[in-house]
Amino acid sequence: MRExxxxxxxxxxxxxxxxxxxxxxxxxxxxxxxxxxxxxxxFAEILKSFPDRVIAPPISExxxxxxxxxxxxxxxxxxxDLITASFAFEAxxxxxxEAANAFYMSGGQTRVPVVFHLLHGLxxxxxxxxxxxPQAMLWNCPGLEIxxxxxxxxxxxxxxxxxxxxxxxxxxxxxxxxxxxxxVPETDEAIPFGQAEIKRAGTDVTVVAxxxxxxxxxxxADGLAKGGIQVEVVDPRxxxxxxxxxxxxxxxxxxxxVVVDECHQSCGVSAELVARxxxxxxxxxxxxxxxxxxxxxxxxxxxxxxxxxxxxxARxxxxIRATVR
Amino acid sequence: MLLxxxxxxxxxxxxxxxxxxxHYHLYIGQEATGVAALSxxxxxxxLFTTHRNHGHLLARGADPxxxxxxxxxxxxxxxxxxxxxxxxxxxxxxxxxTSGIVAGIIPLATGxxxxxxxxxxGQLAVCLIGDGxxxxxxxxxxxxxxxLWKLPILYLCENNGKYGAGRAAGAAQSxxxxxxxxxxxxxxxxxxxxxxxxTNVGAVDSVxxxxxxKIRQGEGPQFLETQTVRWPGSESNxxxxxxxxxINLAWDISSVPQKMRQWYRSSDPVLIFVRELVExxxxxxxELADIDGKVVGIVDQAVKFALASPYPEPEDALTNVFx
Numbered sequence: 273m274r275e276x277x278x279x280x281x282x283x284x285x286x287x288x289x290x291x292x293x294x295x296x297x298x299x300x301x302x303x304x305x306x307x308x309x310x311x312x313x314x315f316a317e318i319l320k321s322f323p324d325r326v327i328a329p330p331i332s333e334x335x336x337x338x339x340x341x342x343x344x345x346x347x348x349x350x351x352x353d354l355i356t357a358s359f360a361f362e363a364x365x366x367x368x369x370e371a372a373n374a375f376y377m378s379g380g381q382t383r384v385p386v387v388f389h390l391l392h393g394l395x396x397x398x399x400x401x402x403x404x405x406p407q408a409m410l411w412n413c414p415g416l417e418i419x420x421x422x423x424x425x426x427x428x429x430x431x432x433x434x435x436x437x438x439x440x441x442x443x444x445x446x447x448x449x450x451x452x453x454x455x456v457p458e459t460d461e462a463i464p465f466g467q468a469e470i471k472r473a474g475t476d477v478t479v480v481a482x483x484x485x486x487x488x489x490x491x492x493a494d495g496l497a498k499g500g501i502q503v504e505v506v507d508p509r510x511x512x513x514x515x516x517x518x519x520x521x522x523x524x525x526x527x528x529x530v531v532v533d534e535c536h537q538s539c540g541v542s543a544e545l546v547a548r549x550x551x552x553x554x555x556x557x558x559x560x561x562x563x564x565x566x567x568x569x570x571x572x573x574x575x576x577x578x579x580x581x582x583x584x585x586a587r588x589x590x591x592i593r594a595t596v597r
Numbered sequence: 598m599l600l601x602x603x604x605x606x607x608x609x610x611x612x613x614x615x616x617x618x619x620h621y622h623l624y625i626g627q628e629a630t631g632v633a634a635l636s637x638x639x640x641x642x643x644l645f646t647t648h649r650n651h652g653h654l655l656a657r658g659a660d661p662x663x664x665x666x667x668x669x670x671x672x673x674x675x676x677x678x679x680x681x682x683x684x685x686x687x688x689x690x691x692x693x694x695t696s697g698i699v700a701g702i703i704p705l706a707t708g709x710x711x712x713x714x715x716x717x718x719g720q721l722a723v724c725l726i727g728d729g730x731x732x733x734x735x736x737x738x739x740x741x742x743x744x745l746w747k748l749p750i751l752y753l754c755e756n757n758g759k760y761g762a763g764r765a766a767g768a769a770q771s772x773x774x775x776x777x778x779x780x781x782x783x784x785x786x787x788x789x790x791x792x793x794x795x796t797n798v799g800a801v802d803s804v805x806x807x808x809x810x811k812i813r814q815g816e817g818p819q820f821l822e823t824q825t826v827r828w829p830g831s832e833s834n835x836x837x838x839x840x841x842x843x844i845n846l847a848w849d850i851s852s853v854p855q856k857m858r859q860w861y862r863s864s865d866p867v868l869i870f871v872r873e874l875v876e877x878x879x880x881x882x883x884e885l886a887d888i889d890g891k892v893v894g895i896v897d898q899a900v901k902f903a904l905a906s907p908y909p910e911p912e913d914a915l916t917n918v919f920x
Contacts, residue, residue, distance in 0.1 A: 297715060324715075327746070335738030338704020339711055345693040346643050346712035346720075365735075370701055374694050378686035379676035380917040382693050414918055438920035 273455040279311045281424035281456045282445070283318065285431040286351075288460070290322045293349060296435055298326040299340050300353035300389075307355055307391045307447045333362035337388065341371045341440070344386040349435055357390035357444065358404040371440040372415030383438045390444050393484060393534045394582050400570040405535040407444050407482075411511055411544065417441040417465060418512040422486035424454040426509055429463030436462065446484040446534075466513035470522065474504035477528040477596050480519055480545055481505060485532040485564075485583060492588045501596055511541060516548060523549055527558035528595045532588055537565035562591040598628040598798075598867050599889055601652040602842045603896045604661055608651070608668065609830075609838050611900060617669045621682040623836055624652030626796075626828035627755050629866035631656040631725075633801035634753055634823075637809050638723055643709040644691045645702035646725040648683045649755075653725055657690045661895060662902030671906035678909045679917065700726065700733030703752070707739040710750035710818075721749040721812050728756040728822075731782055732774055740786040740818070747817035751808055752788070754779060755795060759824040783820035795823030796866040799873075826864035829857040844885045847871040 276284070286305060289296050298304060302319060303312035304326070319326050329336035333354060340350035354360050360367060367388060374382045392405040410416055417439050421427040427445065434441040471486055472493050481489040486507045493503035506522050508514055523529050529549055533542040542563035549561060567581035605623045612621065624631065627649075635656040638644070646653045654664055659675070667674025668682045675687050683697030693709065696702045706724035713720040730736055731754065743750055756779060758770055776782045780790035789811070793804045801823055808819035830836050839857045840846070846853070847868040850861045861868060874880040 295716075327711075330738070330741055330745070332738035332741065334735050335704040335707070335742060338701075338735065338739070339708035339742060342645075342694075342705030342708020342710075342722075343712040343715070344708070345705065346709035346722075347716060347718075348712045350708075365698060365701065366704060369698055370694070370696060370705060375920050376917045377676065377680045377684045378688070378694065379674075379679045380920075381676070381686050381688040383920045385920075417919070 273457055275453050276424050276456045277450070278424045278427055278452045278454070279306055279309060279314070279450040281428040282306070282431065283314055285428040286318055287321065289432060289435045290318065290325055294325070295347065296325065296349045296351065297343065298351050298353065299329050299336050300326060301328045304353045305389060306450065309447060309450050311450065333359050334366055337363035338366040338370065340386050341366055341374070341384055344384045345374065345382050349385045351387040351389060351435060353389045355391060356402050357392035357406050358402050360388065360390055360406055367416070367440070367442070368410070368413040372413045375439070376415055384440045385438045386440050387434045388440070388442045390442065391447050392444050393446050393448070394566070394571060394578060395447050396578070397573060397575070398571065399573040403571040405566070407442070407511065408535045408540045408544065410442055411541065415440065416512060417510065419443045419465070419510050420482040421445060421509065422449065422471070422483055422507050424452060424456045426463060428456055429461045430465070430509060432462040433465055437465070444483065448484050449487065452487060463509070465510040466515050468506055468508045468515035468518035470504060470518070471507045472503065472505040474502035474526070476502045476526060477530060477592055478504050478506060478522040478526045479530045479532060479588070479592065480508065481532040482508060482511065482541060483534060485534055488583070488585055489532050489588060492585050492592065496589065496592060501592065503592060516552070519545070519549065520553055523553050524556050527556055529557070529561045530588070530591045530595055531561065531563045532583055533563070533565050534583055535565055536568050537563065538568050540565050559595050562595050564588050564591050598632050598870060599892045600661065600895065601628045601631070601655050602867050603892050604655060604665070604899065605651060606838045606841055607896050607900055608665070609836050611669070616904065619681065621668070622649040623828070623831060624649055625830065626864065626866065627757055627825050628652055629798045629870065630753070630755050630795040630801050630823040630825065633798045634723070634805045637802065637805045638721070640691070642691055642720050643693060643706070643713065643722040644725065645706035645709065645722065646692060646695050647699070647702060647727065647730075648697040649727060650685050650695050651682070654685055654687060654690070654692065657687075657692070659687055659690060661899035665899045665903035666906045669903050669906070670908065671903055672909045673902070673906040677913065700730040700735040702726065703730060703735050703739040707743050707748060707750055710743065710748035711746065713749055714746070721751065721809065723751045723753060725753050725755070728754060728758060728771070728774070728779060730754070731776070731779055737782065737786070740783050740788055743818040744786040744788050747815065749812045750818045751805070751812060752783065752818065752820040753805070754820065754822045755825065756822050757825045757827050759826045779822050780820065788818045788820050790820035790822065792822045792824060795825040796864055796869055798866070798870050825866065826860060829860050842867060844871055844882065844889045847875070
């Protein structure tokens with residue numbers, strides 16, 4: 273199978289969804305969807321191919337997210353680029369209080385097929401106001417689908433499903449995945465939501481990880497394998513809907529669990545996953561569940577400070593070792 | 598207009614009898630605006646309204662029974678009981694989403710206008726807001742985009758506080774809004790904006806028709822401020838109906854408590870229209886009384902329907918989260 277860089281797979285997905293359905297419109301500026309990555313200039317190719325379907329908004333997150341939601345209600349399939357996930361807070365009322373509620377509160381009358389695209393997490397020197405991982409906050413708002421891709425194949429296949437979904441979908445990406453290379457089929461593959469993937473099979477301990485943390489967990493697993501610890505890495509890929517069955521099947525097999533996630537630890541994605549695993553499988557566990565998340569402080573600027581609070585490979589390895597000890 | 602008036606006066610009574618809980622907002626005093634404005638739009642246009650939506654839905658032809666049922670949280674309500682008074686949605690009538698968040702619909706309606714333009718559907722969007730919505734940043738942000746992209750949208754701002762505090766001094770009408778007149782705000786974004794007497798059906802019809810015709814000709818967004826005077830029944834936290842409206846009030850307000858007479862004498866759009874119809878010879882008092890009686894009957898039926906409708910099954914709370 274051919275290999276693509278993550279960012280290339282993402283651009284290919286954008287191009288294909290625009291070509292396939294003229295109700296797809298992008299709300300994005302000239303460097304859309306690739307953040308500050310040096311590859312962002314490649315978005316110009318898309319702009320050139322679909323000039324009438326990409327609109328560059330003013331710096332008005334609240335209203336341009338609302339605009340996309342309203343356009344979705346009236347028949348389009350808009351995809352909004354919020355760039356940095358922290359900017360979603362500017363648009364919070366439209367995402368969590370209008371989009372998430374519309375279908376339910378109308379008694380099933382009004383569909384909102386909109387996609388919000390966010391770049392989350394510690395990107396390196398993002399400091400406190402550009403490094404958020406709002407997926408846990410969003411998970412606390414029923415009505416939103418939440419997607420966290422971790423590989424080139426996943427970003428493309430999940431993006432296609434997001435655009436074709438009839439629900440408001442938050443597509444949460446990570447800029448530190450962009451250079452990752454991996455196999456991407458040339459076929460028109462849409463990866464269904466709610467299907468976790470075992471990214472690496474193992475027998476000793478289950479690591480449930482999302483987004484960039486999947487790659488970090490895989491790297492740690494390679495290292496630990498040399499020492500005889502066989503780690504199974506489970507990637508939920510979407511947390512709403514959540515494929516809990518696959519997670520629990522792995523937990524039942526290994527009896528040991530570490531959850532790795534880049535949200536702040538308290539009430540983060542790891543907190544919810546750990547609670548569910550403990551509720552459903554306490555009797556299957558051979559050791560206490562551990563979690564590795566961003567420490568509960570605002571994100572600092574200086575590199576050693578940022579590294580210290582991050583769910584680093586060292587912290588992940590330490591948690592796994594403690595679990596299998 | 599009479600249907601809206603009787604519907605809401607009855608709603609106060611039904612609330613006071615304990616048939617539903619929670620706060621609610623009435624449209625009494627603004628009927629001329631909603632009825633005239635919504636008579637100017639086409640069946641496939643996109644409409645967005647707020648917590649003060651009952652009048653808009655009825656003006657658009659909503660079934661009074663299903664509307665009442667929704668307010669009471671019943672199964673036969675438009676939203677199957679999931680929305681309530683703040684969120685009545687009737688997609689078949691073009692009401693896609695009704696937000697109880699002040700200014701929540703302004704970006705949404707603007708988005709519907711974007712969709713209409715993108716799809717070249719010929720539709721326009723009508724965004725029915727109150728004067729308070731202009732205090733939210735969402736209003737300014739959305740005006741900017743609508744103007745930049747010449748979107749087909751009418752922002753209809755119903756200012757129901759014409760004689761609010763400060764107004765007499767020629768200052769802003771409210772202690773929480775510096776812009777005065779309110780039309781200065783959309784004008785700052787180069788959106789044409791006008792004020793009109795919202796108690797006058799003919800005046801509203803005329804300015805809305807003109808604005809809509811400009812929008813349909815591709816001139817982009819238009820803003821109208823309709824001015825009405827707050828109904829004295831809404832002065833307390835929970836509305837109190839001073840006297841049930843009937844046609845005779847147009848000429849004899851002796852049954853209205855003394856301190857509330859001014860509103861019924863000069864600011865009640867229903868009575869103003871009744872007088873106009875009779876004075877111009879377009880209807881007789883008897884004909885109007887006959888219509889009034891029929892409308893009372895329709896509202897009685899609606900209440901009966903709503904009260905007979907069952908509550909949803911408790912487990913229905915878990916449905917419709919996702920499409």
